[in-house]
Amino acid sequence: MAFGKSKTSYLLIAPITGFLIFLVALPLGIDIVYSLSKVTFETLRSPSLTGLGNFLAVLQDGAFWRAMGFSLRFALFASLAEILLGLFLAIFLGPLLAKRPWLMAPLMLPMMLAPALVGLMYRLVLQEFVGVIPYYFVLFTGDSPAFLDPGNAFTTLVTIEVLQWTPFALLILHSAYQAVPLDIKEAAAIDGAGYFRLLRWIELPYMAPTIAITFFFRFIDSFRVFDNVYVLTGSGSGGSTTTISIYIYEAFFRGSNIGVAVAASLILLVLSYGVVAGLLKLAERRA
Template sequence: MASIIAAHGILPRRDGLVLIAPLTLFLLAMLGLPFAIDIVYALSHVTFENIRHPQFEGLGNFATVLRDPAFWQAMWFSLRFALLTATAQLVIGLGLAIFLAPLFALIPSLMAILMLPMMMAPALVGLMYRLLLQEFVGIVPNTWAAWFGDSPAFLSPGTAFWTLSTIEILQWTPFALLILYSAYAAIPGEIREAAALDGAGPLRRLVLIDLPWMAPTLAITFFFRFIDGFRVFDNVYVLTGTGAGGSTTTISIFIYEAFFRHNDIGVAVAASLILLALSFAVLTGLMRLAGGRR
């Protein structure tokens, strides 16, 4: 085999198929089989009582999901939440990466300290903030009331969205900081020095050199944080659950409620497949856009 690779630089077709066969079989077993079962469940009436003998009913579950106002409310909440948190994390992370770059060069261990928030489990973070923001015994509302005479209800339907977004931003901005600082530090210093000799100021160097150089990393970071924010479950469920009137129901919480609370497995799986199709469409569009720009 080694002599063939050395002589021709490529593998024969048969040997290549043999080498990828174990990985292909593994993916079929671990991904293909569960996906096939999901399709069967999505096209059937399934509860915990008849989970071994689902009753085929066609596209009824998909129609139920698409006609449910709660599903679209959850989609709208998840979309707003993901856009806001991903954008904020990208902007704040980029600003910190540029501002703290000289300090990171002098004290590399500082990065490890700033990474601590994202090392905590989201459910634990949600529980911690629930204790801090609890209306009657929480430290934050009591301190706020002592200073200003009254305290807002941080987890009420009117303010919960902004509270949840702030918590998500505080926990996951270090992730954006780590990725963006790595990209910023990889820009050759000679380019900045040449631009400075040509009279370009810091802002001009940022716009014409740093941001274009970091553009792929910025796009990837935004995409990762958007997907993670769109499918958020742990800390939102611990802090507010579905919220009053479903005001803080994310799409993941909607699927969880349909599966475990309403015992409607077919609807839950149908909603999951709709979410998978939408995610695949968005990813395909972004990949085509990136390919066109290249």
């Protein structure tokens, strides 16, 4: 009887196991082979093993670390701004959205657009000679900053990322704000807690796990950004706006250094796993 149950269990998990092997384990194995080989588009089927040379080349490449630093700064600033702005909107618009939930639909429109399309749109809007925003800057102030030059590109890219993805933070944080138990808020109000004390000691502590998870998701998504940055500025002047995804893309398609590109991807995978494991360990310790 026990054998029958065990056999049924194996049969039930067989499809998802095969799916994971086919879509995760097999490509990962191929990537490991390529990362240890000298391989180009002409030698994809017959790579020549060279050992850890690709990993050493990536770790010794200053462009890789500059791209890593840019991606970290971009993800940190963008995700922090999205969380703070989304939290403010969730609290400020909470009463209105509770009475008229349909208003959430138009607020979600920016994140429904493809990032590449958003990048193309802002590239036209911010274009120095024909863009709408530079035109009105010149009209009202007599001058306009070059929004996509090396000095302003980082701020511009972060702002565009925040404008597109703050609705994601708003959606999740609004749900968390509405889920705060009403009886606890009423009890605190009866005890004399004002609006800000209620927010500080009741609502924000209840929302803290959701805020942390939302920040984590947005940080990961912003760290691996590619589409809108590539459309707006590419790798930038002197590589000033090269994200880690753009670095891997250029090594793979422009430099035909497939082994180096795959090695960089695996290094990024290991570093990301270390960050996730550290955060989970910290969460368990705090719990």
